[in-house]
Amino acid sequence: MNDIYKDNIIDHYKNPRHFGQLDKPTVSHEEVNSLCGDRIRMDLKIENDQILEVKFKGVGCAISLASASMLTEEISGRKLKEAAGIKRDRILEMLNIPMSPTRLKCALLPWEVLLKALQKYWKKKL
Amino acid sequence: MIDVNKIRQDFPILSRKINGKNLIYFDNAATSQKPESVLKTIDDYYRNHNANIHRAIHTLGEEATAMYENARNKVANFIKAARPEEIIFTSGTTASLNLVAYAWGRLNLSQNEEIILTVMEHHSNLVPWQQLAFENGLTLKYLEIDESGTIKADALEEIITPKTKLLAITHMSNVLGTINPIKEMIKVAHRHNVTTVIDAAQSVPHLPVNVQSLDCDFLAFSGHKMLGPTGVGVLYGKQKQLEKMPPFFFGGHMIKEVYLEKTLFNEIPAKFEAGTSPIAQVVGLGAAIDYLEKIGMDNVREHEKALTDYALSQLAQIEGLTIYGPKNSQIRGGVIAFNLHGIHSHDVAQILDAEGIAIRVGNHCAMPLHTALQIPASCRASFYLYNTKEEIDLLKKGLLKTKKVFL
Numbered sequence: 001m002n003d004i005y006k007d008n009i010i011d012h013y014k015n016p017r018h019f020g021q022l023d024k025p026t027v028s029h030e031e032v033n034s035l036c037g038d039r040i041r042m043d044l045k046i047e048n049d050q051i052l053e054v055k056f057k058g059v060g061c062a063i064s065l066a067s068a069s070m071l072t073e074e075i076s077g078r079k080l081k082e083a084a085g086i087k088r089d090r091i092l093e094m095l096n097i098p099m100s101p102t103r104l105k106c107a108l109l110p111w112e113v114l115l116k117a118l119q120k121y122w123k124k125k126l
Numbered sequence: 127m128i129d130v131n132k133i134r135q136d137f138p139i140l141s142r143k144i145n146g147k148n149l150i151y152f153d154n155a156a157t158s159q160k161p162e163s164v165l166k167t168i169d170d171y172y173r174n175h176n177a178n179i180h181r182a183i184h185t186l187g188e189e190a191t192a193m194y195e196n197a198r199n200k201v202a203n204f205i206k207a208a209r210p211e212e213i214i215f216t217s218g219t220t221a222s223l224n225l226v227a228y229a230w231g232r233l234n235l236s237q238n239e240e241i242i243l244t245v246m247e248h249h250s251n252l253v254p255w256q257q258l259a260f261e262n263g264l265t266l267k268y269l270e271i272d273e274s275g276t277i278k279a280d281a282l283e284e285i286i287t288p289k290t291k292l293l294a295i296t297h298m299s300n301v302l303g304t305i306n307p308i309k310e311m312i313k314v315a316h317r318h319n320v321t322t323v324i325d326a327a328q329s330v331p332h333l334p335v336n337v338q339s340l341d342c343d344f345l346a347f348s349g350h351k352m353l354g355p356t357g358v359g360v361l362y363g364k365q366k367q368l369e370k371m372p373p374f375f376f377g378g379h380m381i382k383e384v385y386l387e388k389t390l391f392n393e394i395p396a397k398f399e400a401g402t403s404p405i406a407q408v409v410g411l412g413a414a415i416d417y418l419e420k421i422g423m424d425n426v427r428e429h430e431k432a433l434t435d436y437a438l439s440q441l442a443q444i445e446g447l448t449i450y451g452p453k454n455s456q457i458r459g460g461v462i463a464f465n466l467h468g469i470h471s472h473d474v475a476q477i478l479d480a481e482g483i484a485i486r487v488g489n490h491c492a493m494p495l496h497t498a499l500q501i502p503a504s505c506r507a508s509f510y511l512y513n514t515k516e517e518i519d520l521l522k523k524g525l526l527k528t529k530k531v532f533l
């Protein structure tokens with residue numbers, strides 16, 4: 001029936017990886033999806049252009065939280081350039097579920113948070 | 127009591143399958159479905175009578191004008207307005223409320239004067255006043271809800287001051303279902319010379335409303351929530367208010383005489399209906415009112431009350447489910463907002479959709495209310511005259527299934 005609620009989605013939703021917040025993040029950013037009240041915040045610890053640590057926190061549906069959890073796994077330890085180069089299709093590939101336009105917003109919210117956090121970091125560094 | 131099975135046959139969309147299941151439409155607070163008679167009326171209007179209205183000396187123009195004005199009479203009669211000129215056609219509740227805010231509010235509200243609203247308002251009865259408050263330096267005051275999601279008329283008495291000039295309040299909450307004691311509140315307001323604006327988007331479609339007995343100054347509602355088409359709504363205003371109120375949209379039809387250096391405006395209601403009106407939609411709204419009157423608004427209300435009682439008792443049996451708003455259907459319409467503990471409302475809606483059940487999730491254009499309830503979002507099931515107890519049973523089943531997916 002529900003192709004969306006695959007085991008791995010439910011697993012990431014119930015046991016989100018990298019959930020919480022960092023003590024002294026180099027940069028953090030939060031975005032809200034005002035349509036449904038979802039809210040995702042991401043803390044990054046960055047050194048030598050590398051993401052040493054990442055944590056996220058937020059309220060949201062299974063899709064947005066699973067997406068955040070998967071994304072943090074994906075970027076942890078990666079170079080900033082690589083993280084910034086993650087394409088939207090990669091997010092959809094990780095989730096690997098049928099996606100209606102409304103749910104797309106949920107799925108992509110964490111990715112937007114990441115990109116904005118990186119932009120913020122680079123702006124600050126300049 | 128009404129014959130639901132017979133009614134259901136009048137609504138073609140109810141025979142649709144969604145994901146292989148019979149459609150269960152529980153999103154009526156957002157918009158209602160349309161009966162065959164409304165669809166046919168609109169079709170017939172375009173096929174046989176279509177013309178622009180007013181000032182036409184040809185047969186079609188005269189027919190279209192008569193149909194349009196006849197719908198105005200139907201609306202006036204439906205809400206028991208004293209005269210049809212008190213009915214202004216707009217594009218919907220939002221447009222009606224903005225019209226009052228801009229045309230009446232700008233002229234009548236000045237620095238430091240107060241508007242009283244409630245925390246349960248739909249954004250369309252909040253943001254226009256808030257913007258006006260910024261512009262004119264007004265103060266907004268909000269009536270809070272108690273634990274049962276209601277507001278008492280006494281609470282109004284307590285916060286009114288000599289500076290209060292306007293009370294803008296919803297008749298029925300689109301989230302909590304709460305039916306506010308507006309008749310008493312309007313009485314209190316008028317005792318203090320406070321003008322009253324009623325958001326009746328959720329009440330006019332579902333219960334008998336009598337504007338003369340309420341004695342409100344303005345009242346707004348939408349056609350699409352009461353079996354009519356989108357694109358048409360109503361602003362009711364007392365004649366003396368509308369006559370004093372300056373027009374807001376300027377252009378054709380709202381004028382009497384135009385000179386290069388000045389313009390004389392038309393009488394009400396034309397003064398507020400500049401440009402070509404949504405003629406087919408107005409005519410369609412007339413057909414919707416015919417349909418509702420044939421069923422009887424008392425019967426619609428009774429049916430929905432029974433559904434609400436049933437749903438409240440059934441949903442309360444689901445562990446971890448919180449229902450917001452009053453538990454007493456005497457003061458509650460057929461709107462039930464709830465949350466399943468630990469499951470986001472989006473996920474609930476998605477799983478129900480797979481069962482053919484349409485509910486709405488999010489903040490339902492009432493973000494301040496959700497903030498007051500300390501929840502980011504809620505699920506909302508809302509009923510109409512074609513819904514049944516069997517559908518509520520299936521909703522319950524769907525919710526239990528949802529829990530199973532997540533727990």
Ligand SMILES: Cc1ncc(COP(=O)(O)O)c(C=O)c1O
Nearest residue numbers: 218219220248250300325327348
């Ligand atoms: C209580 C209430 N007020 C106002 C509105 C706005 O109505 P519309 O979108 O038709 O202008 C709605 C419906 O969305 C509502 O439920």
